[in-house]
Amino acid sequence: MCALTAPEVFDQDDEEGLVVLLRPDPAPEHRAAARMAAGLCPAGAIALGTPD
Structure with missing residues (x-):
């Protein structure tokens, strides 16, 4: 979902299906869009930090 929701931030490897942070x-x-992708992540694998 993250690669579809925020394609400017995430991509997905076609072979492994792993998500890549761009x-x-x-x-x-x-x-x-990155915040939305984090909220939609079914595994809860995306965490957003706060800007410094």
Whole structure:
């Protein structure tokens, strides 16, 4: 779900199905999508930090 929700931030490996983080600090215009992706992650594997 994260690669579909925030494709600017996440990608998915076609062979393994593993999600790849493209940008550890997404641009402001992509942060809402990254938050949504974290909320939709069925495994709860995405955690968002707070900006410094």
